[in-house]
Amino acid sequence: MDNTDQMIRDCVARSTNRAELWINLLRSANARHVVEVGVLKGEFASTILRECAFISKYYMIDPWRHLDDWNKPANREDEYHEKCFLTAKQNTDFAGERRIILRGKTTEVVDTIPLNDLDVAYLDGDHTLRGITIDVIGLEPRVREGGWIGGDDFHSSIWQHSTAFEPTLVFPFSVYFAEAIGARIYGLPYNQFLMVKSAVKEFKFVDLTGRFSDVGLKGQFHPDRFLKQKMAEAFPWVRKAAKRMVAKGTRE
């Protein structure tokens, strides 16, 4: 175990939710330049900016508009996104001189960020295969050596938002990307991941949750698993009742 590994494990041990985890990680890394991709109402951004006064540059990337080619529940009408934009601005106005708002899709604005400028890139935008591919490949060159690429929605099931939506592929795509560049990647609690950009090739998937034993996709499409997912969507009360029965059995 090296220092970074120990630091990450300590942060996990001291955290009880996503925000706390990232505040601890950013503090430990003494991160100065950070980007958040996918900001919505700026709730995460405002928490981070408030708790991490040492961050001197915080890029906020979000199109804040309806996207015709994004099949996810957060893709609502323009009016909703306009309100989110105003709320995100208000929520982070207290840190106006430290924040840089980049309104647009990652592909439209990422070139504004200089190469090797970032200590940490936090990805929480379009979580489809297309979205995570664009975000990881677009942001990685902008993160300095030794810096981190992390993010949200690292789910062991690709059907995060039900089969009515495009699957979420933050996992396993980010693991494959880490392997391609020879980086160590961590599966963290609260559906988070963290990749360490290093000059030394040292790919390793460190799963601190115990939920990611299979990094393939075949299992995700296994008929039994898919049918179970469909049944749970069609009859949500069955799943709830089964959970209640299991909980009751455990108590007795």
Ligand SMILES: C[S@@+](CC[C@H](N)C(=O)[O-])C[C@H]1O[C@@H](n2cnc3c(N)ncnc32)[C@H](O)[C@@H]1O
């Ligand atoms: C889950 S929300 C972000 C929540 C926020 N990070 C937080 O924790 O408070 C996802 C956001 O990603 C944005 N998004 C969708 N597609 C995007 C793209 N191609 N580039 C950048 N952001 C995108 C959406 O507009 C939406 O606001």
